[in-house]
Amino acid sequence: MDTIQIQIPSLSENIRIVESFIDNAKEKFELNDDIYGNIMIAVTESVNNAIIHGNKLSKDKNVSLRLKVDDNTLRFTVQDEGPGFDYNDLPDPTAPENLDKPGGRGIFLMKNLCDEVKFEDDGRAVILSFYLH
Structure with missing residues (x-):
């Protein structure tokens, strides 16, 4: 089982570090373009949420990103140092009253x-799993 981990301060420009982390994983695990695209969008979205909503853009707080690979599954864990949130009580972005709202699509997308x-x-950590078929 392989595990790779990085930690970044909560600044939006650090998303490029996350992108290179995913690029390295693509090469190391020879990921196809379909799964790579999904991983890139879902993981950067998740890290962005952790930076903005979790850590409130506080550069004194870190976001950690861990990738674990086992049994044909890639598991990305994104953890922030914020207060957490109730992930069972999220508005449905596809509901008519929410279609025009700019936020609220990240988790739906993921x-x-x-x-x-x-x-x-308590919502401070999210685990995104991708099956390698």
């Missing part, structure tokens, strides 16, 4: 791009 999305630690 659930559509990943094979599995799990929240832990």
Whole structure:
């Protein structure tokens, strides 16, 4: 089982570090373009949420990103140092009253791009799983 981990201060420009992390994973695990695209969008979205909503752009707080690979599954864990949130009480972005709202699509997107999305630690950690078929 392989595990790779990085930690970044909560600044939006650090998303490019996350992008190179994913590029390295693509090469190391020879990911095809379809799964790579889904991973890139879902993981950067998740890290962005952690930076903005979790850590409130506080550069004194870090976001950690861990990738675990086992049994043909890639598991990305994104963890922030914020207060957490109630992930069971999210507005449905596809509901007519929410269609014009700019936010609220991130988690919906992640659930559509990943094979599995799990929240832990009161919403401070999200685990995005991708099955390698």
